[in-house]
Amino acid sequence: MPSRLVSRLEDVASFAKYLGGSSGNVAFGTAIQGLKSAMLARVGDEHNGRFLRETLNRAGVDTEYLITDKSRLTALVMLGIKDQETFPLIFYRDNCADMALTPDDISEEYIASSRALAVTGTHLSHAKHPRRGAEGAGVRPPSRPAYRAGYRLPSGAVGAHLARRWRNPFH
Known part of the structure; x- marks a missing residue:
């Protein structure tokens, strides 16, 4: 993000670094509000990954996964702003x-122990088999989703957990 307001990225002289991405923002925001929060994703083995x-x-997010x-x-x-x-x-x-991100990166037991699950991110739209795996597990979208634009069904352990929870999403 630029250090000051400018009209074009071409004119930005310096940038500031911030946590970002919808899943990172949700995990961070819920943790600083005092809720137990975790983030299941992948980061690189470099400065930005370590920063995230x-x-x-520091915010109290569980980063085991x-x-x-x-x-x-x-x-x-x-x-730019x-x-x-x-x-x-x-x-x-x-x-x-x-x-x-692959199904092998995620523990079904860990997902099953959650009280709420927010699935976000463009990474699921590029997975090799998200819809096929989830549909094979019987996953159906919730009857009352909070947000659904660009919805993609996850696969593997995530899909199996959601299949169980979504049969009765308010269980």
């Missing part, structure tokens, strides 16, 4: 760590 992990840990990917970089977004309605973005997500 350390920032989440924040996997460090040795061969991919953490996704990055450059954001001119005013409340003008904020150019550039996403650096090509072959990034969170796009490599």
Whole structure:
């Protein structure tokens, strides 16, 4: 994010670094409000990945399943701010760590122990078999989802857990 308001990214002289991504923001925000929170994702084994992990840990987020990917970089977004309605973005997500999330990265027991589960992120839209695996497990979308734009069904352990919970989403 730029250190000051400007009109174009081309004119930004310096940037400030912040935690980001919808899942990171939710995990951080719920933790600083006093709720037990965890983040299940992948980050790169580099400065940005360590920054995200350390920032989440300081806020009290459980990062046991924040996997460090040795061969991919953490996704990055450059954001400019001119005013409340003008904020150019550039996403650096090509072959990034969170796009490599697999069902093997997630413990079904850990998911099953949760009282609430928020599934977010563009990484699930690029998974090799998200819809096939979830539909095979009998996953159906909740009858009253909170938000559904760009909805993708997750696979593996996540899909199996959601299949059980979504049969009665208010269980």
